[in-house]
Amino acid sequence: MRGKIDIPPTIKEFMDLYVQDYYPELNKNIFSGAPSFSNETDMYKWITDTINNSDVVDSNRLVCASTPYKSDRNDSTHQAVDLGLYPTKFKPINEGDGEYNRRVNWSRIDLSIECKVDPTDQDPFDESADDLLPIAADRKKALGQILTYVENVFMHQHRTLHYMILFLGHYARIVRFDHSGVYSTTKFNYKTHGAILTTFLYRYSARDAAQRGHDPTATRLELRDPLVAQMRKLGQEEKKANPDDHVQRMFNASLDNAWPWYKLEVHVQRKSGEPEPPRGRLRSHQPPRITRSFVVGKPHFDAGGVVGRGTRGYVAVEVDAGGQLVGPFVYLKDAWRVDHDGIEQEGCVLEELNHHKVPFVPTLVCHGDLKGQVTESQDAWAKRKVKNPQVKRTFKKHQHYRLVVAEVGKPLEEFGSGFKLVSAVFCCLLAHQAAYEKAGIIHRDISSGNILLYQGANGVWMGLLNDWELSKRVDSPAARQPDRTGTWQFMSARALNNPDKEILVEDEIEAFFHVLLFHAVRFLPHSIHPDRVPKFLEDYFDSCVTFDGEYRCGSAKSMAMEGGFISITTYNLTPTTLKFVQRNDMNTAHILDELISRLLCSFKEVYAEENAPGQPSRPVPAHEDVNAFWSALGQMSNVEADAPPVTPPKPTKVRSRGKSRAPKASRRRGQRKVAPAHSDQGPAPISLREHRPVIALFREFMTRATEWPTDDKGEDLRVKYVKAEDTVGLAPNRSRKHTLDNAQPAPSTSKRSRI
Incomplete structure (x- = not known):
């Protein structure tokens, strides 16, 4: 706060x-x-x-x-x-x-x-x-x-x-x-x-309800409302639906009788190039505003907090003019977006991405600001004219906003195997590259919560790069907010250590790495003692140090980026580094370990440079054809929105060799022996200044599909701990999407002390 x-x-x-x-x-x-x-x-x-x-x-x-x-x-x-x-x-x-x-x-x-x-x-x-x-x-x-x-x-x-x-x-x-x-x-x-x-x-x-702070565009549905009966009937469709239909299950879960259900309005903003509606005689100066309504139950996602965007996500269904539920399930996002010069509405960004046929991003249905719903605290502060330079406030103007997209995804943590985790991250890397090179847009908030798993029309699961609300155009002046932009846990070490740093491609690639590492440590087999995983996650992703009164990157993440390895001596009490291994053989490396090592040594090269990198010139749009790669694997023929990719070939299950004395040459590459903790022989680094090298690296590992085990995902080793945020705390056991306005963590506290 x-x-x-x-x-x-x-x-x-x-x-x-x-x-x-x-x-x-x-x-x-x-x-x-x-x-x-x-x-x-x-x-x-x-x-x-x-x-x-x-x-x-x-x-x-x-x-x-x-x-x-x-x-x-x-x-x-x-x-x-x-x-x-x-x-x-x-x-x-x-x-x-x-x-x-x-x-x-x-x-x-x-x-x-x-x-x-x-x-x-x-x-x-x-x-x-x-x-x-x-x-x-x-x-x-x-x-x-x-x-x-x-x-x-x-x-x-x-x-x-x-x-x-x-x-x-x-x-x-x-x-x-x-x-x-x-x-x-x-x-x-x-x-x-x-x-x-x-x-x-x-x-x-x-005062009336709106003056007392109730949102007039949200109508609570009481038990006898006809829409409630329609929602219940739609929820009963689960018995007829495919048991693997995650969208139906998510909607059914939202029909919680203990939670209020609402009809929410979206004040639709016209798309670029769309003709202006005809003006009536009584409203000659303003075109009639189009309003679409959607019913929702319990939110699927709630960012929590008091100050900030307060984002909530719902599986929703549209209501037509006659009060009937129509159309497929959609995803409705309700948020108080930062209304700052240079920051576009997320719907406008998605419209641009959809126009350029950027793959693996949401498809815009409708969006718009809610008229008259703007925060006032920032204006009150501006009127104060405080003379004391020591008194600093960062009140931001927030505008209430709703966005509806066609895709309903599920959290990345529900990935099926290590191969599918890497595949989802790879999809989002392709989306990031296409957005950057085709549309000239950079995301600026790569995080765990912003990468979803989405099932296409043909049943294939792929990654979906979501939440473009903090994105900016590459060629436009930097859209600066009063403080950091991003999600603390996944921001690059350089961005955390330089609050005014503009987010560049290499920062985003590093954020993708942190997302991959976060889920791999939680679910895949590795050399950290299971009981110490929560402490490692806290130290690496949540911790910070202070310098001149400002929060900076924690030492664990900084040392990993600068050293090219992740020390886990503190968690195992023996001098060693993090290694990913086979679930049934701790002495045999998992193929993911090689990918992580290649990326770490590449980050070491970046951080070893004497001077911080400057703004690279925008590359000539030369986005590699996504179709060609997937087709080569026999995995897809089209990445258009109406023809999602087909499934990658199912990896062959890697059988445990037990105590086999087979010679090293007979081992698969994904089953190499774990290297010593301080081996002098390291992998060759790649350039992280642009997308192509890292995408090529991911491609290399995905083409080795048969080396990925199918049963490598285990239970979540992260305990349900709560770390208080400087913006306000989160309720225990709540989803931890930490997109921070301040990006300033604070020491952990009890649930009743949430500062």
Whole structure:
């Protein structure tokens, strides 16, 4: 959250920014009679009764309910905010004796209220610090708690913003959250200045749902809605469908009765060259906006977090004008994209890629910004005119945006074998090369979550290079954001060590390598002790060092790139390097080990150069014919969107030789003996300045299909650990797609301390 929090110097400034409207300011103070509180229980009981017994909040619309003990059944964090305002007809049900045994409902809560007895030691904001972030453990814990609460609201609802009231003893704060940042009032005594809080509650409850932060383009589907019945019927198609139909299974999994279902609007933006719709008499200045609607259940993917893009992905079905579900399953992406000069809408990028027939990328269906849904925190900060140069904020303007594509992929971690993992990465390398050379576009966010497995019409699984929202045109000026662009775990070491570095082809190729390594270490056999794999993954992919107050690349990744090998002495307690081996013979190398070694020695050559590489000139478009390569293998005849590639030849299962004394010459190349940890004989490096050499290297290994074992994938050795992010933490056991706005990791913390 560094640089994402601000506190205006006066409460009036906060009120004028966000809650100044035609509702009058109240002079009365309903909180003036607050007693001395010895514990939080006394606080939430008194506050609940005070709000509900007043005429400040319209009880026909909203009601205050206490929910301190029982978490939402649908919440993996098991957190429960003390109080909240709820729509009156959806007030949480009493689940025990007394008024205060209600269960929090993150999908219905309208405004959150949290109580702390200590006004100082439990205050989540430190107004004496330049960045307003607390240092004391209890205060950091309090900040982590409220961020978790808001994250749950954003996760279970479609919100443009969310308000929270913090009661800190006899003091209070009003806090506003949107995807740009967090704005809080200064701390004030509500016994003596409670008219401020009374006025806020009065104005808040008088506003309509959209003004209170509910997304008007998202309609919650209640149980009796006809669309719900249609969705259930469509979900029953699983009995008739192919059991291997992953898209049908994903849609069925989204029909979770404990999760809210929605109808989402997409305000369609016309494609390039598409004629403008005819203008009517009453709207002569603006063409009519086309709106398409899609129904969704539980999100298939949720990036989590409070500040940032907040990306969610759904398997969706379109709704026609008559309210009927039509067409095939599609994938709908809901995100708050960074609205910054030089950053194009992802749909526009996909339109360009589709036009140039770039293979292995999503096919655009429709996309568009949601009118009027733009964050405001960045504008509030701009108006502050802060004179202190030490006070730095990185509030970004975020625009709510939806994108629909035809392909519904599944995570790369569901690959079937090492050969199929390498094949998926190879497909995405081809996509990256074609986008760069044919369309002049570079991706800039190669990561595990952005490479999907997609099954074509003929049943073949291939890699799909997804999420082009951070891409840029090669020949355009660098589209710079206020801080790093990318996903920390997979960014190149040079990019991590140089926050202002422009992302080049060699950085992207290195990111592909890190994605390959990440999945190989998790699922394929190697020389790291299984119990130490989680620690290795944390050290290599998540760790960092600090230099001059800035986060830099962790030592494990840096040493691998500079040394040309990956030391695992720390994890095995013996001097050795990482080696990939056969599952039934630790002394025989897996063919992947040779590929990894070739790539590592090539990175060593790159990092050994005296000066950092400059911007290479854009190569002459000479993209190698993808069809020719696949056809040579007898694997495909066409890579057009309507004719996906056929399956690569099935690798022959490599039988274990046990203790065979067969001479070395009789061994397959993929079963070479593991080289000593410090062998002087190394593989020949290749150039990583352009795509061709690395694609040729992957081609070489894929043509050796019979050397790849078919049963080399094992269980996932990564434990479900959570690493807190500087942008905000993720809920335990949640998908870890870390596309960071700040790309600044932070030390690991408990689930209640998520800073």
